[in-house]
Amino acid sequence: MMKPVAERIATTAVFLANGLGIGAWAVEVPRIKEALSLSDTSLGVALFCFALGAIVAMPLAGRLAARFGSGRVTAFLGVAFVLALPLPALVPDFALLCAVLFALGAANGALDVSMNGHASAIEGEWQAPIMSSFHAAWSMGGLLGAAAGAALQANGIGTMGGLLLPDVVIGALILTSAVFALRDIGPRAVTSASGFTLPSAGVTKLAALAFLCMLVEGAVADWSAVFLRSALDTQASAAALGYSSFAFAMAACRVVGDVSVRRLGAGVVVASGGLIAALGLALVLGYPNVVTACVGFALVGIGLANIVPVIFSAAGRSTTTPAVGVSMAATAGYAGFLVGPPLIGLGAGFLGLRLALCALLLAALIVCLVGGKAVSRAGVEQAV
Incomplete structure (x- = not known):
C-alpha cells in the first residue's frame, strides 16, 4: 500500500498555518485590549467568547467531517479561519469584539477537530504513529507566529498589519494544501453523522x-x-x-x-x-x-x-x-x-x-x- 506522502505534507502545512495564526493572534491581544480600553474583566469575557465558539463548533465539525470527508472539510474550515483571523483588528467596540471572537473561536475549534481527524486518518493509512509530528508543526507555527508578531510590532506595524500579514502566509499554505493534497482518506460514515450517539x-x-x-x-x-x-x-x-x-x-x-x-x-x-x-x-x-x-x-x-x-x-x-x-x-x-x-x-x-x-x-x-x-x-x- 502506498503511503499518503503528499497528504501528510499538506496536513502538516495546515497544522503549521493554524499554529502561526494563533501565535500571531496571541501577540496582538494586549494591543487590542489597549485600543478598545478594555478592563481585565472585559478582556476575560471576550476571550471566553473565543473559547465558547470553539466548544460549540467542535462537535459539529466532527459530524461534518464524517459526512463530507475530513480532507474537504479541513480545506473549507481552513479558509474560514483565514477569513476570520483579521476581524478582531477591525472592531470598534467590546460587543463586536465578543461576536468576532466567537466566530474566530468557532473557526479555529472546528479546524482543530477536522485537521486532527484528517491526521488520524492519514496515520491509519501510514500504519505507524505520526500524530506527534503534526502537533510539532502546530507548536512550531505558534512560536513562529508569536516571533513574527513581535517583530512586526517592533517595526511599528499596527494591529491590522500584525494579523493580516501573517494571514497572507497562512492563506497561501492552506490554499496550496487544499489544491494539491487535501484529499479524503478512509471511509465516510454518513450514518454516524445523521444522528446523535453516545460515546463509548x-x-x-x-x-x-x-x-x-x-x-x-x-x-x-x-x-x-x-x-x-x-x-x-x-x-x-x-x-x-x-x-x-x-x-x-x-x-x-x-x-x-x-x-x-x-x-x-x-x-x-x-x-x-x-x-x-x-x-x-x-x-x-x-x-x-x-x-x-x-x-x-x-x-x-x-x-x-x-x-x-x-x-x-x-x-x-x-x-x-x-x-x-x-x-x-x-x-x-x-x-x-x-x-x-x-x-x-x-x-x-x-x-x-x-x-x-x-x-x-x-x-x-x-x-x-x-x-x-x-x-x-x-x-x-x-x-x-
Whole structure:
C-alpha cells in the first residue's frame, strides 16, 4: 500500500498555518485590549467568547467531517479561519469584539477537530504513529507566529498589519494544501453523522484524559508567571521564564514524539509523560526558584508534549470515522483548557495559589495511573 506522502505534507502545512495564526493572534491581544480600553474583566469575557465558539463548533465539525470527508472539510474550515483571523483588528467596540471572537473561536475549534481527524486518518493509512509530528508543526507555527508578531510590532506595524500579514502566509499554505493534497482518506460514515450517539466508555475515558491534560496546560499558561512572581518576588521577565521553558520543551519533544511512540508504545508514553509532568510540578511547587522553575516547567512540557496527540490518535481509532472520536476528545480537552485557569483562581482565593496549583499535580498523576491503559486498550480495540 502506498503511503499518503503528499497528504501528510499538506496536513502538516495546515497544522503549521493554524499554529502561526494563533501565535500571531496571541501577540496582538494586549494591543487590542489597549485600543478598545478594555478592563481585565472585559478582556476575560471576550476571550471566553473565543473559547465558547470553539466548544460549540467542535462537535459539529466532527459530524461534518464524517459526512463530507475530513480532507474537504479541513480545506473549507481552513479558509474560514483565514477569513476570520483579521476581524478582531477591525472592531470598534467590546460587543463586536465578543461576536468576532466567537466566530474566530468557532473557526479555529472546528479546524482543530477536522485537521486532527484528517491526521488520524492519514496515520491509519501510514500504519505507524505520526500524530506527534503534526502537533510539532502546530507548536512550531505558534512560536513562529508569536516571533513574527513581535517583530512586526517592533517595526511599528499596527494591529491590522500584525494579523493580516501573517494571514497572507497562512492563506497561501492552506490554499496550496487544499489544491494539491487535501484529499479524503478512509471511509465516510454518513450514518454516524445523521444522528446523535453516545460515546463509548473507552472514548469517554480518553476525553476525560484530554480534559485533564489540557486543564494542566491552560493553568500553566495563565498562572505559572503569576506564581513565580509571587513566590520569588522577582520581575515579570524572570517569572516568564517558567512558561517559556514549558513551551519550548513541549515543541522540541513533539518533534521526536513519533519515534518515542514507536519505540516505547503509546501506553508507556502517556503513563511516563504523566509521571514526568507530575515530577516537574512537584519540583516547582516544592522548591520554587529560578532554576527549579525552568527545569520543573520544562519537565511539565516534556511530559505533556505527546500525551494529547496520542489521545487524539487513540480516539480517532475508537469511532467509526477518526473525526468523530477526535471531536469528542478535542471538545473535552478545550473545555479543560478553558476551565483550568478560573478553577485555579477560585481555589487560590480559598487555599492560596500554591495549594491550588497542587490540583495540577493530582491531574498529572491521574493521567499517569489511568492513561496508559486507556490508550493501549484503544489500540487493541482497533486490531480486533
